Amino acid sequence: NETLTIAIDGPASSGKSTVAKRIASELDLIYVDTGAMYRALTFQALESNVNIKDQKALVDLLEKTDVTFEPNEKGQSVFLNGRDITYDIRDNNVTNTVSVVAAHPEVRVLMVKRQQDMASNNGVVMDGRDIGTVVLPDADLKIFLVASVKERAERRHKENKEKGIFSDIDQLKKDIAERDYKDSTRDSSPLKQAEDAFRIDTTKLSIDDVVNEIKKLIQKI
Numbered sequence: 048n049e050t051l052t053i054a055i056d057g058p059a060s061s062g063k064s065t066v067a068k069r070i071a072s073e074l075d076l077i078y079v080d081t082g083a084m085y086r087a088l089t090f091q092a093l094e095s096n097v098n099i100k101d102q103k104a105l106v107d108l109l110e111k112t113d114v115t116f117e118p119n120e121k122g123q124s125v126f127l128n129g130r131d132i133t134y135d136i137r138d139n140n141v142t143n144t145v146s147v148v149a150a151h152p153e154v155r156v157l158m159v160k161r162q163q164d165m166a167s168n169n170g171v172v173m174d175g176r177d178i179g180t181v182v183l184p185d186a187d188l189k190i191f192l193v194a195s196v197k198e199r200a201e202r203r204h205k206e207n208k209e210k211g212i213f214s215d216i217d218q219l220k221k222d223i224a225e226r227d228y229k230d231s232t233r234d235s236s237p238l239k240q241a242e243d244a245f246r247i248d249t250t251k252l253s254i255d256d257v258v259n260e261i262k263k264l265i266q267k268i
């Protein structure tokens with residue numbers, strides 16, 4: 048397992064991180080949440096009043112920004128220059144602007160390099176949008192997770208409710224569809240299924256079902 052690399056891509060709220068965390072922990076691999084890296088930069092930009100449309104300013108900021116992960120009882124904590132931002136990066140402000148930050152090609156070049164470094168000496172499960180296509184084109188296994196917008200909005204709504212966060216299901220549907228649109232239509236490495244990825248529609252599946260399906264695929268490698 049030491050050098051096994053698994054790429055999990057898919058649209059917003061398709062269950063990537065939940066599934067990736069489970070696979071990583073069961074196979075003793077490192078889990079890399081690349082969305083959290085783009086979210087961390089977005090959070091940093093919003094906090095320091097850097098214009099998210101200004102590619103050069105974002106690149107300068109990213110060069111000073113160190114994002115690290117540490118395991119916790121729920122999965123993983125995210126740190127920005129040593130500061131715990133695990134919860135801040137899930138904020139609506141960040142969620143609704145991260146796609147603008149992630150669309151800058153020079154930002155992506157730096158992010159991709161960091162992600163490839165993380166996978167160079169370790170077995171990893173990495174989730175995101177461009178992992179199978181750009182970051183780890185030679186991954187041992189590529190998964191593309193999809194689910195209907197309705198199902199994804201309902202899952203997010205339930206999650207929010209459990210956390211005591213108010214959300215409106217119709218607004219969630221709109222936000223999810225809009226983020227999918229931005230992520231799949233940008234010029235620089237848009238969200239796209241790799242040709243050799245296995246597509247799993249999770250709309251009618253439980254987390255256990257998806258994890259088991261992926262484990263079966265891993266056994267065949």
Ligand code: C5P
Pocket residue numbers: 059060081082083085086145146147149150174175176177178226230
């Ligand atoms: O996966 P998550 O929803 O946390 O990702 C947040 C955003 O970061 C995505 O909507 C996308 O704009 C961007 N992203 C990306 N490439 C990745 C991972 C995330 O562009 N590999």
